[in-house]
Ligand SMILES: *[C@@H]1O[C@H](CO)[C@@H](O)[C@H](O)[C@H]1NC(C)=O
Ligand SMILES: *[C@@H]1O[C@H](CO)[C@@H](O)[C@H](O)[C@H]1NC(C)=O
Ligand SMILES: *[C@@H]1O[C@H](CO)[C@@H](O)[C@H](O)[C@H]1NC(C)=O
Ligand SMILES: *[C@@H]1O[C@H](CO)[C@@H](O)[C@H](O)[C@H]1NC(C)=O
Ligand SMILES: *[C@@H]1O[C@H](CO)[C@@H](O)[C@H](O)[C@H]1NC(C)=O
Ligand SMILES: *[C@@H]1O[C@H](CO)[C@@H](O)[C@H](O)[C@H]1NC(C)=O
Ligand SMILES: *[C@@H]1O[C@H](CO)[C@@H](O)[C@H](O)[C@H]1NC(C)=O
Ligand SMILES: *[C@@H]1O[C@H](CO)[C@@H](O)[C@H](O)[C@H]1NC(C)=O
């Protein structure tokens with residue numbers, strides 16, 4: 112079992128939204144218009160507002176009702192006027208569920224400094240007339256359903272310091288003219304459908320502090336000119352189709368705090384002088400590109416680095432010391448070619464012991480070898496994700512792992528871990544996912560595993576675990592998946608474990624040496640989708656209570672010593688897609704009710720003692736779905752085919 116990776120990725124949007132708040136609160140300080148009165152400007156403003164209202168087609172919260180002639184428009188909801196001249200300086204109607212289109216008359220609010228319509232349902236285009244708002248400093252149309260292109264003449268709003276059209280359906284290219292907005296501090300165009308490449312003119316935005324273009328369809332190279340943006344502190348261009356190499360000048364932006372180019376097709380290497388040229392970087396992400404070479408040794412000097420996402424690239428070689436990164440909370444270097452599969456590869460981990468902020472560590476799917484370092488047990492107790500899957504890590508899970516009391520996910524599958532599972536694992540009260548399958552673990556499953564009451568997923572498959580399944584597992588009442596298959600487990604299946612009604616996804620106990628009967632507590636598995644006990648030494652009659660497992664889609668009981676007939680209660684298992692009872696000692700009639708199981712695509716009754724006539728409807732009509740060989744007493748006998756796989760209904764007729 113393998114952890115799905117997507118949820119681990121962290122976006123840098125927190126940085127930017129924080130920034131927006133600061134910037135906007137500054138605007139309130141100089142929101143008043145100062146220019147001279149335009150004759151009858153009042154009327155123009157009222158007319159423009161009424162035209163704006165007229166285009167609003169949906170107003171569930173009835174905010175626009177206050178926009179009526181019984182009060183002056185300066186007192187209408189969301190409208191702010193300059194004290195002296197009664198001209199509209201701010202129009203703020205955010206998060207009000209307003210729908211309709213944007214009136215071009217807004218372009219007549221010539222004293223407007225701030226327009227904020229964020230989080231409504233405005234649609235259609237941004238009117239060209241917005242280009243007439245010469246005093247506009249802040250334009251926020253984020254999170255609407257606005258389509259069409261960004262008007263090129265927005266560049267005429269030369270006072271603009273803040274533009275956000277994030278989260279709309281804008282198409283077309285970023286107008287090169289926007290490079291003229293010399294006062295622009297934040298340009299947030301993310302989460303649209305913009306295409307084309309970044310116009311090099313944006314390199315002229317000398318005041319720019321934040322540029323967010325993520326989640327569009329932008330392509331081409333990241334222009335060298337952006338390296339001129341010396342005030343830039345946040346760059347987010349992730350989830351586009353950018354290619355080529357990042358210009359060296361970009362890595363030279365000494366004010367950068369957040370840098371995210373993840374999810375593109377960018378090549379090249381990381382700069383060797385990383386920490387020297389970006390001394391303030393807190394968030395650095397290049398995940399999901401084609402970056403090669405090594406992680407620069409200088410990274411250890413990036414002392415304020417908090418998030419480092421290098422996953423899913425082509426990085427190789429040794430991971431350098433991370434010794435001074437004591438602010439690091441998220442380290443994702445998974446899915447690269449790091450390490451030499453040898454001792455010493457994991458030394459870098461021990462350089463993190465003094466990092467008291469560490470929360471997420473993902474080094475999975477690399478070539479990292481050597482001992483599972485014991486220093487892990489001295490890691491910060493803030494660690495919540497420890498993901499080391501698919502490497503070449505050897506030796507045991509260190510005793511002391513129980514110190515990591517905030518651990519929620521421990522994923523160590525597909526390594527060469529040996530020895531027992533330490534019993535202090537039971538201290539990990541928050542652990543919800545424990546994957547250690549496909550290793551060489553031996554010894555008993557510790558009884559303390561029953562202390563892991565937050566556990567939802569447990570996979571210890573393909574190891575050499577011995578002894579019986581601890582009945583304490585029955586305390587893990589949030590377990591949805593349990594895979595203990597392919598071990599040397601023996602003894603009976605504890606009724607407490609089979610009675611775990613939380614099991615919903617899969618229970619796999621196959622390929623062990625389990626004995627005894629299937630406990631009747633199996634009836635509690637009402638939500639279970641897949642149940643495997645293949646290839647054990649289970650015996651006795653199949654409990655009729657198995658009929659309560661009405662959610663089952665896959666049921667594999669093959670390769671045991673079950674006897675008796677298939678109980679009529681199985682009639683309720685009609686959601687079954689795959690049913691295998693082969694290689695047992697079952698007898699009696701082939702149940703007629705199976706013909707009504709519409710979802711059934713695989714039915715294996717082979718090598719039992721079934722007798723009588725094989726039905727010829729439903730799944731039995733499909734000769735590539737039904738297998739009945741090795742049942743000597745079935746009517747007409749079994750066809751003489753040596754592979755014996757198919758039993759043709761034609762043969763029966
Ligand atoms: C006009 O606005 C005022 C103030 O919001 C409100 O009390 C009044 O009900 C509105 N009148 C109409 C006719 O909607
Ligand atoms: C305001 O804008 C509209 C549409 O953009 C235009 O037709 C109108 O003439 C402008 N002037 C006034 C005074 O409303
Ligand atoms: C827009 O919507 C997204 C997703 O619902 C949300 O995370 C974000 O905070 C909203 N506001 C802005 C300005 O993006
Ligand atoms: C940047 O500005 C300079 C002068 O202000 C101008 O000459 C140049 O063409 C601009 N560059 C781009 C790419 O627009
Ligand atoms: C990086 O910045 C330094 C000093 O600020 C400058 O000397 C150097 O030329 C820059 N390198 C590039 C590639 O822009
Ligand atoms: C870290 O910076 C110091 C001085 O700022 C320098 O002497 C040292 O070589 C740097 N270390 C690395 C690994 O780059
Ligand atoms: C951690 O801190 C201790 C005590 O300050 C120090 O002796 C040790 O060298 C540090 N280890 C690392 C890897 O930074
Ligand atoms: C853990 O830290 C303690 C105290 O600093 C130290 O004595 C011990 O050797 C460390 N253990 C490992 C395995 O690093």
Ligand SMILES: *[C@@H]1O[C@H](CO)[C@@H](O)[C@H](O)[C@H]1NC(C)=O
Pocket residue numbers: 534535536537538539559562
């Ligand atoms: C498991 O829980 C029991 C009782 O809650 C406690 O006494 C025991 O120390 C725990 N064991 C571990 C290894 O955490």
Ligand SMILES: *[C@@H]1O[C@H](CO)[C@@H](O)[C@H](O)[C@H]1NC(C)=O
Pocket residue numbers: 669670693694715716717718738
């Ligand atoms: C049916 O079961 C028999 C015995 O377990 C097995 O050999 C055969 O491969 C199974 N058929 C299929 C298609 O899996």
Ligand SMILES: *[C@@H]1O[C@H](CO)[C@@H](O)[C@H](O)[C@H]1NC(C)=O
Pocket residue numbers: 672674675696698
């Ligand atoms: C198979 O079942 C029959 C009864 O149906 C029983 O007599 C026999 O001992 C069983 N064989 C094995 C190997 O369990």
